[in-house]
Amino acid sequence: xxxxxxxxxxxxxxxxxxxxxxxxxxxxxxxxxxxxxxxxxxxxxxxxxxxxxxxxxxxxxxxxxxxxxxxxxxxxxxxxxxxxxxxxxxxxxxxxxxxxxxxxxxxxxxxxxxxxxxxxxxxxxxxxxxxxxxxxxxxxxxxxxxxxxxxxxxxxxxxxxxxx
Amino acid sequence: xxxxxxxxxxxxxxxxxxxxxxxxxxxxxxxxxxxxxxxxxxxxxxxxxxxxxxxxxxxxxxxxxxxxxxxxxxxxxxxxxxxxxxxxxxxxxxxxxxxxxxxxxxxxxxxxxxxxxxxxxxxxxxxxxxxxxxxxxxxxxxxxxxxxxxxxxxxxxxxxxxxxxxxxxxxxxxxxxxxxxxxxxxxxxxxxxxxxxxxxxxxxxxxxxxxxxxxxxxxxxxxxxxxxxxxxxxxxxxxxxxxxxxxxxxxxxxxxxxxxxxxxxxxxxxxxxxxxxxxxxxxxxxxxxxxxxxxxxxxxxxxxxxxxxxxxxxxxxxxxxxxxxxxxxxxxxxxxxxxxxxxxxxxxxxxxxxxxxxxxxxxxxxxxxxxxxxxxxxxxxxxxxxxxxxxxxxxxxxxxxxxxxxxxxxxxxxxxxxxxxxxxxxxxxxxxxxxxxxxxxxxxxxxxxxxxxxxxxxxxxxxxxxxxxxxxxxxxxxxxxxxxxxxxxxxxxxxxxxxxxxxxxxxxxxxxxxxxxxxxxxxxxxxxxxxxxxxxxxxxxxxxxxxxxxxxxxxxxxxxxxxxxxxxxxxxxxxxxxxxxxxxxxxxxxxxxxxxxxxxxxxxxxxxxxxxxxxxxxxxxxxxxxxxxxxxxxxxxxxxxxxxxxxxxxxxxxxxxxxxxxxxxxxxxxxxxxxxxxxxxxxxxxxxxxxxxxxxxxxxxxxxxxxxxxxxxxxxxxxxxxxxxxxxxxxxxxxxxxxxxxxxxxxxxxxxxxxxxxxxxxxxxxxxxxxxxxxxxxxxxxxxxxxxxxxxxxx
Numbered sequence: 001x002x003x004x005x006x007x008x009x010x011x012x013x014x015x016x017x018x019x020x021x022x023x024x025x026x027x028x029x030x031x032x033x034x035x036x037x038x039x040x041x042x043x044x045x046x047x048x049x050x051x052x053x054x055x056x057x058x059x060x061x062x063x064x065x066x067x068x069x070x071x072x073x074x075x076x077x078x079x080x081x082x083x084x085x086x087x088x089x090x091x092x093x094x095x096x097x098x099x100x101x102x103x104x105x106x107x108x109x110x111x112x113x114x115x116x117x118x119x120x121x122x123x124x125x126x127x128x129x130x131x132x133x134x135x136x137x138x139x140x141x142x143x144x145x146x147x148x149x150x151x152x153x154x155x156x157x158x159x160x161x162x163x164x
Numbered sequence: 165x166x167x168x169x170x171x172x173x174x175x176x177x178x179x180x181x182x183x184x185x186x187x188x189x190x191x192x193x194x195x196x197x198x199x200x201x202x203x204x205x206x207x208x209x210x211x212x213x214x215x216x217x218x219x220x221x222x223x224x225x226x227x228x229x230x231x232x233x234x235x236x237x238x239x240x241x242x243x244x245x246x247x248x249x250x251x252x253x254x255x256x257x258x259x260x261x262x263x264x265x266x267x268x269x270x271x272x273x274x275x276x277x278x279x280x281x282x283x284x285x286x287x288x289x290x291x292x293x294x295x296x297x298x299x300x301x302x303x304x305x306x307x308x309x310x311x312x313x314x315x316x317x318x319x320x321x322x323x324x325x326x327x328x329x330x331x332x333x334x335x336x337x338x339x340x341x342x343x344x345x346x347x348x349x350x351x352x353x354x355x356x357x358x359x360x361x362x363x364x365x366x367x368x369x370x371x372x373x374x375x376x377x378x379x380x381x382x383x384x385x386x387x388x389x390x391x392x393x394x395x396x397x398x399x400x401x402x403x404x405x406x407x408x409x410x411x412x413x414x415x416x417x418x419x420x421x422x423x424x425x426x427x428x429x430x431x432x433x434x435x436x437x438x439x440x441x442x443x444x445x446x447x448x449x450x451x452x453x454x455x456x457x458x459x460x461x462x463x464x465x466x467x468x469x470x471x472x473x474x475x476x477x478x479x480x481x482x483x484x485x486x487x488x489x490x491x492x493x494x495x496x497x498x499x500x501x502x503x504x505x506x507x508x509x510x511x512x513x514x515x516x517x518x519x520x521x522x523x524x525x526x527x528x529x530x531x532x533x534x535x536x537x538x539x540x541x542x543x544x545x546x547x548x549x550x551x552x553x554x555x556x557x558x559x560x561x562x563x564x565x566x567x568x569x570x571x572x573x574x575x576x577x578x579x580x581x582x583x584x585x586x587x588x589x590x591x592x593x594x595x596x597x598x599x600x601x602x603x604x605x606x607x608x609x610x611x612x613x614x615x616x617x618x619x620x621x622x623x624x625x626x627x628x629x630x631x632x633x634x635x636x637x638x639x640x641x642x643x644x645x646x647x648x649x650x651x652x653x654x655x656x657x658x659x660x661x662x663x664x665x666x667x668x669x670x671x672x673x674x675x676x677x678x679x680x681x682x683x684x685x686x687x688x689x690x691x692x693x694x695x696x697x698x699x700x701x702x703x704x705x706x707x708x709x710x711x712x713x714x715x716x717x718x719x720x721x722x723x724x725x726x727x728x729x730x731x732x733x734x735x736x737x738x739x740x741x742x743x744x745x746x747x748x749x750x751x752x753x754x755x756x757x758x759x760x761x762x763x764x765x766x767x768x769x770x771x772x773x774x775x776x777x778x779x780x781x782x783x784x785x786x787x788x789x790x791x792x793x794x795x796x797x798x799x800x801x802x803x804x805x806x807x808x809x810x811x812x813x814x815x816x817x818x819x820x821x822x823x824x825x826x827x828x829x830x831x832x833x834x835x836x837x838x839x840x841x842x843x844x845x846x847x848x849x850x851x852x853x854x855x856x857x858x859x860x861x862x863x864x865x866x867x868x869x870x871x872x873x874x875x876x877x878x879x880x881x882x883x884x885x886x887x888x889x890x891x892x893x894x895x896x897x898x899x900x901x902x903x904x905x906x907x908x909x910x911x912x913x914x915x916x917x918x919x920x921x922x923x924x925x926x927x928x929x930x931x932x933x934x935x936x937x938x939x940x941x942x943x944x945x946x947x948x949x950x951x952x953x954x955x956x957x958x959x
Binding site: 082 | 176178179180182183184185186187188192195224280281282356357358359407408410412442443655656657658845847848849851854855856878879880884886887888890892893916
């Protein structure tokens with residue numbers, strides 16, 4: 001019983017990678033274990049918690065529900081790619097620190113990627129919109145209070161910096 | 165001038181790493197390690213007749229398969245019963261791998277090690293286990309009936325029975341002018357941290373040493389457990405808790421079967437082995453809590469004063485009792501909250517069922533206790549036609565009665581004596597915050613608009629900071645860095661920040677200079693763990709004491725160097741100065757150099773130090789008999805008994821007249837955890853606790869069918885609240901410092917969770933006009949209750 005491997009090309013956070021993976025290799029496992037990008041976390045393996053959310057060609061998707069071979073050729077952004085161009089923390093990441101938007105931090109990468117994508121289309125959200133924006137991600141530590149605040153703060157930081 | 169850091173809401177030091185994806189959680193470690201996976205029982209009760217691994221051997225990449233037959237010595241014996249208790253007369257624990265019998269779905273039967281997890285699971289699927297299924301014991305009724313047993317040698321399924329009594333409660337109830345009887349129940353839930361458990365082990369054959377990383381709430385105790393189980397000398401075992409993705413109690417249990425077996429495989433194979441728990445495994449093979457049924461007999465006077473309170477309850481402890489009977493003991497004692505009944509009797513039975521084990525989950529028996537007490541007081545208020553607030557006021561322990569002795573024994577085996585608290589003041593604050601007195605007008609307005617609203621109140625007292633001890637080591641490096649190490653672990657509480665604040669304040673250095681290490685036995689070998697809202701109290705004080713010792717040593721050395729008296733010196737911003745003569749100063753870095761008589765000139769500080777002559781005569785040894793080199797110290801904090809934090813929650817809910825959905829309009833918390841180290845961290849703990857309380861009250865329950873199958877072992881079916889379910893949390897604080905410890909801290913980790921079921925039941929009852937006696941409550945259950953009460957009224 002030996003598995004067939006498939007060559008898969010992914011551009012992750014702007015860097016091209018080639019991985020030889022079995023067809024069943026999940027994108028989350030490929031990112032974490034084949035490419036060593038362990039910032040993407042797996043919380044439930046069935047697409048409910050959102051911790052593994054990455055951006056596939058700019059759109060937030062659950063990497064535990066995608067096969068790596070299924071996104072061959074895609075551009076992927078993980079939490080590691082949500083930094084600002086100068087290498088410092090990106091606006092969403094900074095907002096989470098400013099607002100105490102995390103405790104254990106395990107779910108945070110999925111929130112950071114989700115919010116990064118969402119703010120592109122909603123640069124000036126209300127509190128209610130901010131709450132809806134994170135409505136598909138689970139956090140067991142914070143009670144979401146400060147994550148809502150982080151969304152608003154990230155929007156503010158982005159506006160200060162002149163857009164996303 | 166002193167450096168103020170205690171009490172400041174400074175941003176967390178750990179965050180830049182964690183928000184950038186640079187955290188190091190268990191599964192982020194050990195790239196390339198072999199992967200373990202487990203064959204687990206699909207039956208709640210069965211005999212294991214045979215394990216056939218033949219077909220698994222065809223899997224390319226399979227390395228090893230282990231069954232019970234492959235275990236020998238201590239690892240083949242049952243896992244330890246961590247906290248024995250004289251009342252736990254029939255404590256039972258599991259084997260690391262099933263020894264002929266399985267007693268709950270998820271119990272491990274075989275371990276597979278393979279090149280990666282996919283292949284390990286392929287092999288698991290190909291292992292054929294023959295079972296003889298047995299009829300399981302599921303639910304408290306079946307456990308009590310004992311027509312079938314979970315353990316052959318426990319014929320009544322009773323693991324423990326315990327009675328505590330102060331005064332003659334039954335006589336007091338019988339003699340009281342008013343009496344009520346209530347049945348109150350809470351269902352099963354679970355901690356469910358976003359990161360499950362995980363173990364990664366490395367065996368160094370040359371050094372004959374073992375390093376284990378575990379997603380645990382107690383690395384020091386895992387170390388001792390592994391040494392005992394695997395026959396490795398303790399000083400050859402290191403255990404590290406890396407970044408831990410939440411715990412909430414479940415990760416205090418140790419050693420788990422997997423925690424023993426993965427290192428065993430690493431030793432046998434001479435290879436790195438890792439196991440990361442998946443979500444389904446977490447639901448069936450870790451631990452649950454909360455499931456209890458209570459019967460209350462209460463006698464009271466015309467003012468609602470409790471004359472006698474008699475509580476009997478049943479606790480479902482699942483298939484085994486590795487963690488003893490901590491949870492029901494806490495319910496039995498903490499049920500009393502801020503009140504002082506004339507006489508109190510409590511009796512519980514802890515019963516075996518063929519379900520996942522039950523161990524503490526945030527709140528640990530207190531949510532049930534608060535639910536029982538607060539529902540009882542609400543029932544008394546309704547019976548007497550009095551305001552719920554008045555009935556509580558009539559029963560409060562008063563501030564001048566502190567310390568207050570309940571004449572009971574707490575979970576730590578010590579007297580249940582409250583150290584501090586001002587309950588009437590807390591009540592006033594929460595009444596004001598929620599607008600208790602103005603609610604009637606709001607209700608009328610809502611009613612006029614066809615809306616149903618209700619208000620609820622619930623109070624609790626929480627024993628925090630249980631002993632026996634924590635310790636800390638503090639060292640000032642010659643580059644000025646202050647390194648703090650404490651043995652307890654961190655799973656999101658911001659210890660890197662909070663303990664740095666304590667050390668910075670005690671030493672007089674900027675907080676930026678302090679680094680903190682937790683949960684690494686290479687750095688600190690003795691600790692208890694992070695649970696029971698104890699970390700800030702225990703390690704916070706240990707860090708403060710150790711830093712105080714370092715400061716005293718620094719003053720002594722600096723006094724010699726500056727030719728003055730230590731009492732004339734102060735430390736601020738990392739400089740030791742003569743009070744009133746700030747030009748006479750010496751940098752702590754220089755003091756650190758002077759503290760070590762061996763002064764190779766590695767750096768500029770060492771060169772600078774040569775200008776100071778610290779006087780030990782040529783006839784004296786360079787290090788005095790009672791001294792040691794280096795500017796560092798270790799100290800310990802060991803309290804005589806627990807501290808007691810307290811709080812009160814008030815909520816306003818709206819229930820939908822058609823769908824019976826419950827919407828929380830306001831959620832207010834007033835909390836007294838003594839002195840705060842970092843208010844924003846405390847606030848965060850309360851927010852998260854409230855979310856878990858709301859989850860436990862309205863959404864979360866673990867549902868077993870009659871065969872002992874957990875029907876909702878996934879996040880699709882076990883409804884943890886999303887942002888849409890958690891209301892905005894309004895908070896206020898009261899600080900009555902604990903007299904028991906130098907920092908006056910009382911602990912805050914669990915507080916937010918405790919009152920959830922009690923306060924929401926109170927508010928829903930208020931909105932609906934009938935009594936809610938079990939939680940959680942779903943819209944369909946509330947709807948059914950409405951129907952039942954409507955029928956009753958018609959009759």
